[in-house]
Amino acid sequence: MNNAAFWREVLARLDAGTPLFVALVVANTRGSPGTLGARILVDAEGNTQGTIGGGIMEANLVHAAREGLRAGCDASPALERLEHRNKPGTAHPSGLICAGEQTNLHCWLKPERHAATIRAFCAAKDGDGATLEIDAKGLRVTHAQDAGMQLTHDAAHWCWHESSVNPTRLAIVGGGHCGKALARLAADIGYSVEVFDTRADALENDDAWPAEVRRILLADYAELPAQLRRPALTTVAVMTAAMTQDIAALAALAGTPLHWIGVMGSVAKIHEIRAQLGARGIAQARIDAIHGPIGLPMKSDTPPEIAVSIMAQLLTERRGSG
Numbered sequence: 001m002n003n004a005a006f007w008r009e010v011l012a013r014l015d016a017g018t019p020l021f022v023a024l025v026v027a028n029t030r031g032s033p034g035t036l037g038a039r040i041l042v043d044a045e046g047n048t049q050g051t052i053g054g055g056i057m058e059a060n061l062v063h064a065a066r067e068g069l070r071a072g073c074d075a076s077p078a079l080e081r082l083e084h085r086n087k088p089g090t091a092h093p094s095g096l097i098c099a100g101e102q103t104n105l106h107c108w109l110k111p112e113r114h115a116a117t118i119r120a121f122c123a124a125k126d127g128d129g130a131t132l133e134i135d136a137k138g139l140r141v142t143h144a145q146d147a148g149m150q151l152t153h154d155a156a157h158w159c160w161h162e163s164s165v166n167p168t169r170l171a172i173v174g175g176g177h178c179g180k181a182l183a184r185l186a187a188d189i190g191y192s193v194e195v196f197d198t199r200a201d202a203l204e205n206d207d208a209w210p211a212e213v214r215r216i217l218l219a220d221y222a223e224l225p226a227q228l229r230r231p232a233l234t235t236v237a238v239m240t241a242a243m244t245q246d247i248a249a250l251a252a253l254a255g256t257p258l259h260w261i262g263v264m265g266s267v268a269k270i271h272e273i274r275a276q277l278g279a280r281g282i283a284q285a286r287i288d289a290i291h292g293p294i295g296l297p298m299k300s301d302t303p304p305e306i307a308v309s310i311m312a313q314l315l316t317e318r319r320g321s322g
Contacts, residue, residue, distance in 0.1 A: 001049075001050065001187075001188065001190070002166060002187065002190040002191065002192060002212060003037065003039070003162065003166065003190065004122070004164070004166065004192075004212065005211075005212050006039055006041070006049070006050060007118060007121060007122050007132075008122050009041065009049060010022060010041055010109065010118055011115065011118045011119055011122050013041070013043065014109060014110075014111045014114060014115040014118060015111070015115055015119075016111075017111050018043055018044075018111065019043075019044065019069055019072075019108070019109065019110050019111065020041050020042065020043055020069070020108075020109045021041070021042040021043075021065035021068060021069055021073075021106070021107070021108055021109070022039065022040070022041050022042075022106075022107045022109060023039065023040050023042075023052050023061060023065075023104045023105065023106055023107070024037070024038070024039045024052075024104065024105045024107070024134075024160065024162075025037060025038040025039070025052050025053070025102050025103070025104055025105075026079070026103050026104070026105045026149075026151040026160050027102065027103040027151050028100065028101070028102040028103070029100045029101050029102070030099075030100055031084065031098060031099035031100030032053065032084060032098075032099075032100035032101060032102040033053030033054060033055065033057075033084070033096065033098055033100075033102075034052045034053030034057075034102040034104070035053075035102075036149065037149050037162075037190075038050070038051060038052050038053065039052065040052050040058070040061075040062075042061075042062050042065035042066060042069070043066075043069065044066060044069035044070050045066070046062060046063075046066040048062055052102075052104060053096075053102065055095065055096050056094075056095035056096065057082060057084075057094040057095050057096050060095060061104070068108065069108075073108050074108060074110070075106075075108050076136050076137070076138065077105060077106065077107045077108075077134050077135065077136060077138065077139070078105075078106050078136065079103055079104070079105055079106075079158060080092075080103065080104045080105075080106060081101060081102075081103045082094035082101060082102055082103070082104065083101045084096040084097060084098045084099055084100050084101060084102075085097055085099060103151070105134060105151075105160055107134060107139070114139055117132075117139045117140060117141055118139075120141045121141050121164065124141075124164040125164070128164055128165075129143055129144055129146075129163070129164065129165060130142070130143055130144075130163070130164040131143065131144045131146070131161055131162065131163050131164070132161075132162045132163075132164075133159055133160065133161055133162075134159070134160040134162075135157065135158060135159040135160070136157075136158070144161075144163065146161075146163055146165075147163050147165035147166070147167040147230070147233060148163055148165075148167040149161065149162045149163065165230065166190075166191070166192035167233050168190060168191050168192065168233075168318070169191060169192045169193075169194075169229070169230060169233050169234040169235065169259075170182075170183075170186045170191045170192070170193050170194070170234070170235050170236075170237065170314070171193075171194045171195075171196065171228055171234050171235070171236045171237070172186075172193065172194070172195045172196070172236075172237050172239065173196050173197075173221070173224065173236065173237065173238045173239065173240055173246075173249045174195075174196075174197060174202075174238065174239040174240035174241060174245075175195045175196075175197040175199070175202035175203050175215065176202060176239070176240075176241055177303040178239050178264065178303045178306050178307060179195055179197075179202075179239055180208050180209065180303070181303040181304045181306065181307035182237060182239075182306075182307040182310055182311065183195055183209065183210065183213050184209075184210055184307070185304075185307045185308065185311050186311060186314075187210040187212055187213055188210070189311065189315075192212075192214075193210075193212070193213045193214070194213070194214045194215075194216060194228070194229065194234075195209075195213060195214070195215050195216070196216050196218055196221075196224060196227065196249075197215075197216075197217065197218065197240070198217070198218050198219065198220065198221065198245070199241070200217055202241075203215040203216075203217055220248075221240075221245065221248040221249040221252050222248070222252045223252075224249060224252045224253055224256075225252060225253060225255070225256045228256065231256050231257060231258050231259075232257050232258070232259060233259055234258055234259055235258075235259050235260040235261070235262075235314055235317075236253065236258055236260070236261040236262070237262055237263075237264065237294060237310060237314075238250055238261070238262070238263040238264065239263070239264040243265070243269060243272065243273060246263055246265070246273055247273055247276050247277060247280075250263060250273065250277060250282075250290060251277060251280055251282060254277070254282045254283070254286045255286075260291065260314075260317060261289065261290055261291065262290065262291035262292055262294035262310075262313075263290060263291070263292040263293070263294060264292070264293060264294050264295070264306070264310070265292065265293050266293060267293060269293075270292040270293055273290075273292070274287050274290070277290075294310050294313060295309035295310045295312075295313055296309045296312045296313050296316070297309075298312075
């Protein structure tokens, strides 16, 4: 579930009249099980969605949230810093000993007070540039073009900023079996996912696609640059039904400033693709920027296995760049 889907779920619960507790990980250090942007919602029955790292830390938080909701807790948003170590002098132990620390933002949400704000944030589509700001005074929506999330603070004031623009984006060119498997996995990890194909039937069957995946039917792969949202933030995985279509897609994107681009296939296929792109006059620097074959070198024969190998590489690249 990506962040937009999380807030839509929060809104649905608030619209149903259900008070909620939401915790967001707004800062973390290396080794922490809760990473920046991780989140969980809790209702008065102790039902949860999402995670802030698991283990006894999360169990204690869920218990406290359930009891607070049942007691009608109406506290202002607040930060809690937790240290994941079991050593003398640990000021804020989390109960975990995995190293690192994290800061969680706690929000007690009431339907009558917070639904309108969350609704305004959810109404901002990915790319509209709305920002949800949370501080000790409450929640509000502002407008900014920045993507991503950050906690700003000084001695007197802190504020969590979360954009409606998901900075972790994947465009899959080719909606076949491997494309579907990769789209499902990437959406579950939290990517904003777009899938492009020239075949209408490949993009049909709504049950095969997560609801948050955007599917775009193209008349020709030459339309790709015009259809990509925020290309500078976007990783592109080319995996069409035929090598000629891979080449057409890669040629169309050659002049587009992308975050990362790769193509699926064998070593021999990638060699031929590079040669044919060169014959089309594509600059060598653009050809060299194409990663391939994509996917970590592991046993990956079925679409789900191939999706895992590709996603593992993309996560490795993402962690390495950040």
